[in-house]
Amino acid sequence: MSAGNKQKRSESSPIGRPRGFDRDAALLAAMRTFWKQGYEGTSIQDLVTAMGVNKPSLYSTFGCKEEVFREAVELYDRLEGRATTQSLAEAATAREAVETMLRANARAYAVSKGPRGCMIVLSSLLGAPENEGVRAFLAKNRLDGEMALRARLARGVAEGDLGPSADLDSLASFYTTVLEGLSIQARDGASEQKLNMVINVAMLAWPAD
Template structure:
């Protein structure tokens, strides 16, 4: 008797998604083919398409899983009531930890997932850019609130300072990919935060 189409999948979808996420994290979107994914996930290509529809859909789900499992430090750092300096320190320190996890690829999937991409992957790259832009917007909002409330000098440009923070955040990921250790990244965070403006710092109003 031939099993019906409604039979349950013969693999653990969450486990397969985790494996795909790690492969994308390690190699990036364009460098991973469907055959690579099926092999890493322990399934055959038809099962991949049945469960996830397409490589792009699988990648987008993998990125969301990554954000939930490994990117929680971002919202925790920037979404609470801490002032901008403490929030940014927590953000960068969290990145230093997350981007050097044992038994996981170095760096950040959201930052490294589609740096050099083919035209066919433009939509994928834009989705990652939108996530990075969201982080930048959260940082800028924190900084602007501190300027408005007098915790930072009035001359501080929130957008420019947020750009600096995001450049450091992204640089940590690239350095981790190049072999920097957690200690290296944490030292870089301390150095970066030495440039943070203080309320009593003189400037032009």
């Protein structure tokens, strides 16, 4: 092989990866595919088609399907988790934080275009034994969200807007379950109005003192 040919080969894209390959754009495409079809419903062929790469390139760049999914979930948290993060951080009281979190997510879940509901909740219904690692990963992700909510409730107690007798574990678990239920309702086609009706009832469970 001539020196010129070696130079050309060294400047070309890795085998199977198109010139100008954008890893971030490919991961975003993977995230949307998992979000729409779920983990078990998404094949490697679905991913390579959506991401614009072939199988060797996908494996060399991202690793196995599970690794692509884990990165996709992290991206989803950064992009779509802002409604929850901002609600918990910026609301003046614990009650406002919870209600704002629920309504902001209801609005996001009920979009007219693109996948509806929460990717993390909708991807969690896994049956194959070989996917136990993914199931555990998603369960931890949801538990982390519940713990973040509990921490905000504890801040409410410390700041005096939530009574000291409030059962923080039960409240965090309850409103996390409501949030996850809104996701299922949205995927089934529920309107934002219907989701907000559910939230109206859920907020009646807020402690009186």
